[in-house]
Amino acid sequence: MKYILLIYVDEAKGAQMAKEVGPTQMSAPYLAYTEALKKAGAYLGGDRLQPTNVATSVKTANGKTQVLNGPYAETREQLGGYYMIEAEDLDAALAWAARCPAASYGTVEVRPIWAMQAS
């Protein structure tokens, strides 16, 4: 099954940590984690996102496009990145989520990808 791991972290806390330990130290565990996913054949994709202060949201109503400054929702932790993985079942996906560096200072949400029926 395909799962997406959505990484939610407190941006302010993350920026503070980066300042303290340096950006290389912050990304090193992610590089190792990505490598482990690839070695296991579980890696399908993944990216880090720019912070929510550069986010722009769009919705259309009555044919009009509304452009809003900021993320979809103001929350304590923000979506900061994602991994797309292949896993046998939820337990396997949860095991990968637990190894994600963000799990120790944020939250990793595991969502199955909606399987499109081949037509």
Next chain:
Amino acid sequence: MNQADRAKEARAAAETAARRGYGKLVALLAARTRDLAAAEDALAEAFASALAQWPKTGVPRQPEAWLLTAARRKAIDAARRRKSAAEGEPHLQLIAEELEAAAEHPAEIPDRRLALMFACAHPAIEAALRAPLILQCVLGFDGSTIASAFLVAPAAMRQRLVRAKAKIREAGIPFRIPDRADLPERLAAVLDAIYAAFAEGWSDPAGADVKRRDLAGEAIWLGRLVVELLGEEAEALGLLSLMLHAEARRTARRNDAGEFVPLADQDMRRWDLGMVEEADALLHRARARNQIARYQLEAAVQSAHAIRRTSGSSDWPAIVALYDALLGLTGSPVVAVNRAVALAEAEGAAAGLAALDAIGEDKRIVEYQPYWAARAALLGRLGDRERADNAYALAIGLEADPALRRFLEQRRAALGGI
């Protein structure tokens, strides 16, 4: 035994056999697809026929083979009716194949009910729904029956069960006995769900509500199944021991007039001593594993009460020590109240009251009837009638069971005038 009793017994035996067979087949059919709803659908008519026919015709020699034959007939009919490919078709195809394969060797159907229970009690499933889910999928209870046992509106319960099954399918929750490393935590969730079902059945002491009384029996059966399929797991043995100890005293909890009888005053001739012996033997087996945890400690408390059948009184110092260990494990204020009551028996009312005072800070305890009843009893023993009377008033106000309320009222009256 008269004819009506015999008919009742035949009905009960038929229902039990039907539920056992049904759960085994649901577990088999859902194992690969994780589609519980489809597996239940495939068996629904066969299960309903079994529940209707077996009480009259008797339980067939191979209940699972009977159910499989009936279910196959339905699956073939359904396949004929279905012309176009619909959503979920591959699942139905797979289930039809499983049915065919199983029907060829009905005596060799693997028992996957334990894996099914682990799926139902998965941490991704809301904790309050795990017991209802197990009762539905493993034992075939309908949503309304489960709803009435758990005091939830039937429509709401049915909907929540549908959603939970959808989550198992869509999120890919595995039907598997977890690895050694995860087993203790995951098994605890399964055991908690079984105990929740037992507790719902146990809370109907008069046995007036047949559905609830059955639930305690079914929970014991599930506990036996886990022990049988998982082997010597200490906590599984401990839970079964705990449930059997409690069940052994079921009828002793009320006298002939239907009044509440506290444990200390129970007529031991009303205890099921065979069940007590079995419970103690299970606890003994659990101890050999050297992995003491919650259910074994609770079972040991019950065992220390049951010792009264030979020694004449409960082993209070042992009970205090067991509650100390439980308190260290759970930090539960309910355990703390029980510990204080035991302490009062072991070391006197003043010691017990001091222990209760120490818990009084905990907000969770304010609405807990046994805390106030214990307080009232100890204050009464110490001669503080006014405060005892106040505590009884609170306890009575918090109790929902009329028999227990009457008992507390009698105790309150026995304090004498203030």
